[in-house]
Amino acid sequence: MTAVALRARVEPLAVADPLRLPSLERALQHEWLVWDAWTSGRRRVDLHPFILSSAAHRDAIHVAERAWSLVSAAAERAASDPTERARYRLHPDVERLAAAARAGGDSGSVARVDLLLREDGRFVACEVNADCPGGYNETLALPRLARAAGLRLGALRDTASGATSRRALRDPTHVAGWLADRLVERSGGPGSPRGVVALAYATAYAEDLQVCALLERLVVERGGRAVRVPPTALFAADDGEGVAVRTPTGAQRVASLYRFYPVEWMAGQKNIDVLVRATEKGALASMSSFSCIHAQSKLAMARAFAHDPAAAAEVFAETFAFADVPRERLAAERESWVVKRDLSRVGDHVFVGALTTPEDFRDILEEVASVDTDDGGTSRGRATDLGGGKAGPGSPTGQVWIAQRFVPQASLATPWGPRLVTLGVYLLDGVFAGYFARLSPTSHCSHDALVLPVFVEDTELAPAASASGAEAGL
Numbered sequence: 238m239t240a241v242a243l244r245a246r247v248e249p250l251a252v253a254d255p256l257r258l259p260s261l262e263r264a265l266q267h268e269w270l271v272w273d274a275w276t277s278g279r280r281r282v283d284l285h286p287f288i289l290s291s292a293a294h295r296d297a298i299h300v301a302e303r304a305w306s307l308v309s310a311a312a313e314r315a316a317s318d319p320t321e322r323a324r325y326r327l328h329p330d331v332e333r334l335a336a337a338a339r340a341g342g343d344s345g346s347v348a349r350v351d352l353l354l355r356e357d358g359r360f361v362a363c364e365v366n367a368d369c370p371g372g373y374n375e376t377l378a379l380p381r382l383a384r385a386a387g388l389r390l391g392a393l394r395d396t397a398s399g400a401t402s403r404r405a406l407r408d409p410t411h412v413a414g415w416l417a418d419r420l421v422e423r424s425g426g427p428g429s430p431r432g433v434v435a436l437a438y439a440t441a442y443a444e445d446l447q448v449c450a451l452l453e454r455l456v457v458e459r460g461g462r463a464v465r466v467p468p469t470a471l472f473a474a475d476d477g478e479g480v481a482v483r484t485p486t487g488a489q490r491v492a493s494l495y496r497f498y499p500v501e502w503m504a505g506q507k508n509i510d511v512l513v514r515a516t517e518k519g520a521l522a523s524m525s526s527f528s529c530i531h532a533q534s535k536l537a538m539a540r541a542f543a544h545d546p547a548a549a550a551e552v553f554a555e556t557f558a559f560a561d562v563p564r565e566r567l568a569a570e571r572e573s574w575v576v577k578r579d580l581s582r583v584g585d586h587v588f589v590g591a592l593t594t595p596e597d598f599r600d601i602l603e604e605v606a607s608v609d610t611d612d613g614g615t616s617r618g619r620a621t622d623l624g625g626g627k628a629g630p631g632s633p634t635g636q637v638w639i640a641q642r643f644v645p646q647a648s649l650a651t652p653w654g655p656r657l658v659t660l661g662v663y664l665l666d667g668v669f670a671g672y673f674a675r676l677s678p679t680s681h682c683s684h685d686a687l688v689l690p691v692f693v694e695d696t697e698l699a700p701a702a703s704a705s706g707a708e709a710g711l
Contacts, residue, residue: 241358244293245658247651247676247689248286255284255386264385269378270451273444276685282375284383285652287660287674287689288406294693297360298669301350301662304362304552305532307541309667312531314544324558325534325579326611326635328504334527335500337517345423346525347416348532349661349673351682353554354647360660361644362553366582367532368525369497372661372673372688373413374451379690380408390692406692410671412663416495416524417455419665420463423493423522427460432492434461435482437468439498448497464489468498473511479520480511494523500530501580534579535639559609559638564602567640571598576605579637584683591643592679609638646680654678659686 256262256274265271265282274282289297315322316339322332338344349370352360384390391405425431434456436449449465456463466482471491474481480491503509515521531537538556541549549556559576567574571590578586588601648655659682661673675686 241354241356241647242650244290244358245354245647245649245660246288247649247656248288249652250285250383251387253652255382256280256282258386261382261385264382265378269374269381270447271374271378272447279685280687281685282379282688284379284386284388285689286380286383286388286406286692287658287676289672289691289693291693291695293358293360294409297352297660297662297672300352300360300362300552301664302667302669304350304365305348305367305664305667307545307549307552308365308367308532308537311537311540311544312529314540315531315537316528321540322531324540324637325531325536326637327530327534328501330504330506330509331501331527331530333509333513334503334516335530336528337513338523338526338528340517341519341521343516343519343522343526344528345419345522346529346532346664346666347412347419347670348525348529348664348667350664352660352662353644354649354658354660356645356647358647362538363641363644363659364535364577365532365537366661367529368499370661370663370673371448371497373416374447375688376410376663376671376673377413377451379688380410380692383690388692403696405695407695408690409669409693410663410673410691412665412670413451413455415665415670417452417459417461420452420456420493420495420524421459421461423524424461425492429462429492432479432490433482433484434463434493434495435471435480435491436463436465437471437494437496437498438465439502440467445497449495452495462489468496468503469506469508471508471512474515474520478515478518480515491521494521496523496525499580499582500527500533534637535577535641536579536637538641539639554644555642557640559605559640562640564606567602568595568599571595573643575641575643576601577639577641579639584681584686587681587683589643589679589681592681605638608636611635643680649676651676653687656687657682660691 265274315325348367350362351364353363355361420434424434436452438445438449453463453465464482464484470482471480474490481488482491538553539558542556574590576588590598646657649658656676657680659675663670672691674689674691675682677686
């Protein structure tokens with residue numbers, strides 16, 4: 238094995254295409270509610286495990302937790318300094334929600350830090366999703382179905398030296414259950430005496446429904462009360478301070494709000510005043526907190542570099558505000574740069590210079606420069622198809638873009654050919670809670686990336702008395 242493969246690899250199962258087994262495919266859809274398992278005619282999930290060594294596991298946690306601390310610190314600076322805050326160009330409604338969360342002491346977070354595996358086997362962070370990461374269904378389904386497909390979690394093996402080692406695989410991901418625990422706790426515990434858990438999502442999309450339907454089940458299993466709602470359905474409670482939602486049994490007070498709905502999309506909602514008031518008074522707790530929006534912005538990585546370049550360089554790919562790097566330099570060094578919009582998700586509005594022709598990249602840079610302004614480019618009469626919609630009609634806010642150094646990634650051998658991995662690390666209130674691994678043939682990881690179960694491999698010398706066979710199942 239190469240040095241990289243000793244740290245991270247895909248280990249093929251005995252069955253080449255396990256999800257062709259009807260029982261496993263049914264479980265994926267009906268038990269674990271993964272309804273978007275296919276995209277563009279190809280399967281988006283599979284069961285061949287992505288395996289991390291224990292050393293790689295420790296390194297990934299360190300990089301992710303450190304990256305989170307740096308963007309969180311950048312968010313704190315934005316909260317305390319109006320000039321710094323203005324750099325993010327957020328809609329006034331979004332800024333009001335963030336300020337209300339800070340005033341009300343609501344700081345809970347569920348985040349996912351995306352790591353790239355460098356060619357030398359080290360991890361580096363390229364993005365932080367601090368607002369509403371998904372993937373919970375896959376984190377529960379895929380490890381369990383991989384075991385059902387024949388993955389052996391442990392074995393005794395003879396080593397080259399004649400000793401016997403114990404190889405054990407473990408599933409380190411618990412984010413969905415821990416998140417449900419937190420939501421029930423915030424509702425007052427079993428029975429939700431403080432109010433129901435409201436699960437807000439874009440109700441037109443099945444891939445959003447599946448996340449909230451799963452969390453609803455987990456909350457109910459823990460004794461909590463939950464209701465799925467569009468974010469516009471929340472209204473003022475009778476006391477004028479809290480938030481309520483209508484249910485088949487009547488209006489119910491909401492104590493805990495989970496959003497699978499980006500906070501910037503809430504700008505312009507008619508119930509913003511209600512949400513601000515309830516959050517500010519501590520009557521409504523959200524996961525993630527509205528205050529996480531500055532950490533969600535990719536600009537927070539650039540501001541981390543501006544504040545402490547050495548600390549940021551330890552965990553992040555070098556990142557700048559787009560306007561701080563001359564366009565001529567970006568064009569000349571095209572293969573060394575990636576251009577991204579601040580609040581886009583799942584690979585949207587990401588332009589990898591190495592995957593783009595020189596002519597197209599110059600056009601992209603020109604278009605980005607025209608919209609990376611306080612008014613989103615409207616004063617220049619430019620189209621905003623590079624990602625408008627963050628600001629509401631008449632809003633003074635504009636778009637924010639960053640330029641990030643391209644990271645050459647290690648190529649992993651897989652059943653589908655060479656692939657690159659983006660390893661998402663879940664953090665619950667800044668503490669490790671699991672993984673979300675996606676494989677792609679190129680360095681642009683988007684909606685069609687292949688999601689695999691993640692296991693950590695622990696190997697230690699087995700006691701001599703138990704060394705009865707080279708491959709005894711555990």
